[in-house]
Amino acid sequence: LHKPEWYLTQVLMWIGNHAKFLDDRIQPILDKAGSSVxxxxxxxxxxxMLILEKLAxxxxxxxxxxxxxxxxxxxxxxxxRELYSVHGYxxxxxxxxxxxxxxxxxxxxxxxxxxxxxQKMDSMLSSEAAWVSQYKDITDVDEMKVPDCAETFMxxxxxxxxxxxxxxxxxxxxxxxxxxxxxxxxxRIRLTQxxxxxxxxxxxxRYCAILNAVNYIATVLADWADNV
Numbered sequence: 001l002h003k004p005e006w007y008l009t010q011v012l013m014w015i016g017n018h019a020k021f022l023d024d025r026i027q028p029i030l031d032k033a034g035s036s037v038x039x040x041x042x043x044x045x046x047x048x049m050l051i052l053e054k055l056a057x058x059x060x061x062x063x064x065x066x067x068x069x070x071x072x073x074x075x076x077x078x079x080x081r082e083l084y085s086v087h088g089y090x091x092x093x094x095x096x097x098x099x100x101x102x103x104x105x106x107x108x109x110x111x112x113x114x115x116x117x118x119q120k121m122d123s124m125l126s127s128e129a130a131w132v133s134q135y136k137d138i139t140d141v142d143e144m145k146v147p148d149c150a151e152t153f154m155x156x157x158x159x160x161x162x163x164x165x166x167x168x169x170x171x172x173x174x175x176x177x178x179x180x181x182x183x184x185x186x187x188r189i190r191l192t193q194x195x196x197x198x199x200x201x202x203x204x205x206r207y208c209a210i211l212n213a214v215n216y217i218a219t220v221l222a223d224w225a226d227n228v
Contacts, residue, residue: 001062004072007054008079011047015087018043044083045093051079055099063108070112076100077163101172110179113163117156117183124152125190131209150213153187154220184217
């Protein structure tokens with residue numbers, strides 16, 4: 001259970017190792033018979049169906065172990081990325097995202113995603129470098145004077161989007177969007193709490209850093225507004 005990468009990698013190797021044989025030997029036979037079947041894609045589809053069976057059997061056994069469950073989700077997302085980008089798998093075919101979209105599994109995924117995102121926010125705001133810009137010494141890069149915590153937070157949101165963007169239904173994507181909105185609001189509250197501690201020094205370093213953070217986040221969210 002703790003090594004899903006073993007069978008996921010094995011399947012990717014099988015697909016890659018058989019590609020030339022299927023294209024050179026099997027596809028011409030299908031073409032000659034007037035079939036529209038793509039030998040390589042059908043081979044991939046059959047192997048993915050085995051993975052779906054394996055996932056359906058494994059997930060109930062690790063659903064409440066955060067570490068194992070997160071590791072499985074991470075490995076499945078890496079597998080899906082390579083399957084589509086390297087091997088040309090079709091989005092209309094069955095995929096692991098259908099298994100991750102099933103109710104019990106999906107709700108667990110949302111829960112652990114939120115848990116680890118909040119932990120990340122705790123660590124980024126308690127860091128000594130939280131209010132310092134990574135690029136403070138490079139003036140042409142650092143026009144917005146973005147503190148490290150704001151940049152890390154927006155990267156966190158971007159990573160979450162990247163993880164859920166291939167979910168098969170809009171309703172599931174919207175639930176993840178809801179999580180991101182919660183995180184933005186949580187970050188806003190945290191900034192407000194820090195700002196209240198700094199009101200006596202409203203021209204101080206940290207107070208200005210908070211204003212820069214808010215400006216940066218608002219600007220990036222506006223840029224993302226065109227991304228459906």
